[in-house]
Amino acid sequence: MTSLRRRLHRVVIxxxxxxxxxxLIADRMIVHVDESEMATRLQHDADSLASAITVRPDQGVSVDFSRVGQIYGRPGSGHYFVLRSARTALVSPSFGDARPFALPAAASESVTRVEGPFGQPLLVLVRRLQLGDAVIDMAVGEDLSALQAQLLAFRLLFLAASVAILLASAAIQRLEILRALHSVEQARDAILRLPKGIAPVDTTDAPEEIRPLLEEIDRLMGFVERRLHESRTAIGNLSHAVKTPLAGLLRLTEDPLFDAHPDLRQALHEQIEAIRVRIERELTRARIAGDRRSGPGFDARAELPALVQMLARIHHGKTLDIRWQAPERVLPFDREDLLEVIGNLADNACKWAASRVRIVIEAGDGLCIVVADDGPGCAPDLLDTLGARGLRADETRPGHGIGLAIVRDIADAAGGSLLFRPSASLGGLEVEVRLPR
Structure with a gap:
């Protein structure tokens, strides 16, 4: 498939x-016009010279220089003539001491180029005259050096103007193409933003040829938005509809009839709780895959203090030193997603930490979130499996093992990554989440 850039190159070629x-055509035309004008001038000079020629049987050919232009009498003037008859030959004084050019043969009249007496190019008119019984060959020449210098200046000027016109035309054409494709690029960007939120395609300045395509893309994106909203709503409605019967089942397990069957009560509790956890997980996945429009961003310095206080209340049974570091600006990422990521990672770190938890947020080309603790860490053979669906590293600790799985879902949905490794500074587990901009 040929790209627009390659097609533009073809147009430039x-x-x-x-x-x-x-x-080339203009150059040839100018040369032809100038040489035609010079040939006409040479014809006039030849007519004047022919009228000034006298043939005497005793003296041969003579010229009345008073009837010929003075320019033929000045050495090196660039205007020359040569006369030749059967008995004598006569050249103009303008040759000076230089050797005259050879007289070209001509049956009647012709225009040709010869080398001049000083090596310069000459345009020469050759004519054969019949004066009485005498036949005289006459050649009248004019120097082409000045004309060629003017032609060279014209060629350079014309070439410079042509190059300037070419560059300007290519630049204007490129600008117009880029302006025409700007709306297409907006549509492409809107499609790329589909995972983060639906944005309408602006067709205001789009060319008439492209506008129908952009309108169809906008209509398709609206259809996708409605489908995502309907899917999210359906999952939410189904989950909430199931929660009510689950609550009823949970109350039934408190019936005194189950006092005689504690194992059965415990098994029912575990199954009901597993269903509830799965519902919460699907609700979270629905929010991630659903309408994630860009909000005001995430202000870490405004959000993290409240999060740290909440974690301290949740884990009040141990003394925790929770410290955080974040940029002093609003980050262009979804607030709910980042609270979900940082909250789950920090809660997991507090659960395992002996006394210290560190949260570091760095913003560059993307976002990097690192949460570390000084707990026992994780066995190397389990690092690659952390965050997998349903996995719990230690069944003796409270929780359902979905926190890290939710973090992985958010990272995957954003095109990011999730990495587990030992903490070099605290000695426990360190979790790194990278999200692209």
Whole structure:
């Protein structure tokens, strides 16, 4: 498939060929016009010279220089003539001491180029005259050096103008193409933002040829938005509908009839709690995959103090030193997603920490969140499996093992990564989440 850039290059090549052809044609036309004008002038000079020629049987050919332009009498003037008859030959004084050019043969009249007496190019008109019984060959020449210098200046000027026109045309064409494709790029960006939120495609400035396509893309994205909203709503409705019967089942397990069957009560409790956890997980996944429009961003310095206080209340049974570090600006990421990620990681760290938890947030090309603790860490063979669905590293600790799985879901949905490793500074587990911008 040919790209627009390559097609633009083809247009530029055609334009170059067109300008080059125009330059050659204009050059040939100017040379032809100038040489035609010079040939006409030479014909007039030849007529004047022919009228000044006298043929005497005793003296041969003579010229009345008073009837010929003075320019033929000045050495090196660039204007020359040569006369030759059967008995004598006569050249203009303008040759000076230089050797005259050879007289070209001509049956009647012709225009040709010869080398001049000083090596310069000459345009020469050759004519054969019949004066009485005498046949005289006459050649009248004019120096082409000045004309060629003017032609060279014209060629350079025309070439510079052609190059300038070519560059300007290519730049204008590129600008117009980029302006025409700006709306298409907006549509592409809107499609790329689909995982983060639906954004309408602006077709205001789009060319008429592209606007129908952009309108169809916008209509398709609206359809996707409605489908996502309907799917999210359906999952939410189903989950909430199931919660009520689950609450009823949980109350039934408190019936005194189950006092005689504690194992059965415990098994029912575990199954009901597993269903509730699965419902909460699916609700979270629905929020991640659903409408995630860009909000005001995440202000870590405003959100983290309250999160730290909440974690301290939840884990009041131990003394925790929870410290955090974050940029002093609002981060362009979804607030709910980051609270979910940081909250789950920090809660897991507090659960395992002996006394210290560190939260570090760094913003660059993307976002990097690192949460570490000084707990016992994790066995190396389990590091790669942490965050897997339903996995709990220690069944003796409270929880359901879905916190890290939710973090992984959010990272995967955003195109990010989740990494587990031993903490070099605290000695426990360190979790790193990277989210692209």
């Amino acid at each position: 055609v334009l170059v060929i067109g300008l080059l052809s125009q330059w």
